[in-house]
Amino acid sequence: MLFARPLFYVFVAAPLLLASCSNNDKSDDALASGTLEVRLTDAPGDFRAVILDVRQIEIHLKEEGNPDGWQLLPFQAQPINVLEYVNGRSALLVSSDFEPGQLKEIRLILGPDSYVTGRDGQRYDLKTPSGQSSGVKLKLSKKDLYQQSSNYQLLLDFDVAKSIVERGNWKPGNDKKERYLLKPVIRVVAQDIRGGLRGTVTPAAALPQVLAIRSSITPADTFSTSADVAGAFQLGALPSGTYRVEFFPSATAPANQGSYKQVTRTGIIVTNDQLTDIGSTPLQ
Template sequence: MKFNFFSIVLVAFSTFIIGCSDNNDNKNDFGRLTVNLTDAPFPHDLVAEANVTVFKVEARYKGGLELGAQAIDSNPATMKTEQGNHFVILMEEEVQVNLLDLTNGITKNLVDTEVPAGYYDLIRVYVRGVNVVLTNGTTYDLKVPSGAQSGIKIFIKPGLEVKGGLSADLLLDFDVSSSFVAKGNSEDLNNITGFNFKPVIKASNLSTAGTLMGVISEIKDDAAVGVEGAQVAIFAADTLNTTTFSDVAGSYMIMGLDAGSYTIEVEKEAYLKQTTQEVQINAGNKTVKDFELVLE
C-alpha cells in the first residue's frame, strides 16, 4: 500500500512539473509589443488640428517561421499569410488622434498586446477620416492615397526583436509638416485652398534608440526664462535628421534617435544661432542638453 501511495504521488508530481514546463515553453513563444504614436512638431501657426483615425495596425513577422506557423494554427484570428509573408494583426479598433497634441514627448498608445517571439521588419497602419482644421475654423477633408486599403507601410530599421516572455517598444513618429502639404500660399490664411496628404512616418526601435531633451532659455533681469518657438535641428553626419520646437516653457524633447553622435543647432529670429557638436545619444537613455540664447 505504501508503495502504491508513493507511486501515485510521484506520478502526480511529475505530471505537475511537465505541465509547468509546457506552460513556460508556451510563454517563451510569445512576447509583448507596444506601439506608440508621436509627432514631429508642425511649425504652422495657421493650423489648429491635424486629425487622423487609425483603425488597424499590422506587423510583418520575419523571424522563426515555424513559430509563426504554430501561432497561425493556434490563433488564426490574429495572423494572416499574404504572398508568403506572415502578418500579425496588432489592433483593430478606431483611435482618433489630433497629431498636433503629440509633441515634446507626448505619445498615444496604439498597441499593447502579445505577439509571437521573433523579428518584425514592417508595420502597416490603416487610417481614414483625415482632416485639417485651420485657426479660423475652416476644415479640409483629405483623401487617403492607400492608407485605408493597403495601409501605410513603415519599415523598421534595424528590425525589432520581440523576445519570449519580454516586452519590446516601437515608436511611430508622424511627420506632420511633411505629411500635410498646403495648397496655395501656406503663409496666408485666406489663400490656403486645401491640403494634400502624403504620409511620412518613421519607426524607431526604442531598445536601440535614445531621447534628447532640454530647455531653451534666455536671461532676463538676471533670471533664466524659457524661450518658446525656438527650432532645434538635429544633424547626423551633416544630414538633417529631424527638428522640433520648444514649448511655452522653453522645453523640448525628441524621442527615437538612433544611438550615435549628433550636431544640434538652435535658432530663433532675433537671436544668435547656437550650435553644439558631438552630442552623444545612448540606446535606451535620455540625454539632457540645455541652450541659452542671446539676442542679436
C-alpha cells in the same frame, strides 16, 4: 477650435503568433509570450491640431509580397490628434500578448476623416492618396527585429511638417478640402533605440524648431521637434552618436528687443538608455 480630443484604449487579445511553434516540441521557455506595444509620437508642424482617422493597425509576419502575412492588431478605430504627443510624450495604441518572432512591416489603414486645424482656426480636410485603400506601409529593417525579447515596442514617429503637403495652386477662397494632401512620413523605431536629449530655449517666445542631426554617420540622420510655450523641448528614440543641434526661431521678436537668432550647438553626445540634458540655449 474644431477638433475632438481622442480617447486611447489598451486592448489585450489572444496571443499573436509571431513564431510558429508546437506544444510537442517546444520547451516552456520557448512558449513564453511577451507584450507587443505600438506607440505614436510626433514631430510638430505649424497647425493647431492634426487629426488622423486611424481605422486599423496591422503587422506583416511573412516574406515581403505575401498577401497572407498581414494580421490585424486589437485596436479600436479612433481620431488621433498627433500634436498632443510631442517632446517625449507618446500615445499607447496597442498592447497585446505575443510570442517573439520576426515582424516585417506594420500598416496603418486610414479613413476619410483626417483633417488639420490651421493657425487661422479653420478646418482643412486632408486628402490621402493611398491611405484609405492599401494603407500606409512601414518597413522594419533587420536591425530592428528581436526574436527572443519578452517585450517588444514599436514607436511610430510621425513627422507633421513633412507629412502634410500644401497644394501649390491653392489660394484663399478656394475649396478648403483641396488645400492639403496627407503623405505620411513615419519613422519606425524599435525598443533598443532609447537615447534622447532635452533642453530649453530662451526666450521661450521664439518658439523655435529644433533639429538634432547625427553627424557621426554619412548620410546624416535628422530628427526634429519644436520647443513648447515654456521653451522646453525633448527628442526621444535617438540612436547613439554625436549630434549637432540647430534652433530655428518661428516667431519674430518685439520691436523693442533684439532679433531672435538661429543657433547651432555641436558635439552633443547621445548614449543609449540615457536622456542627455543640454541645458538652456539663448536665442537672443
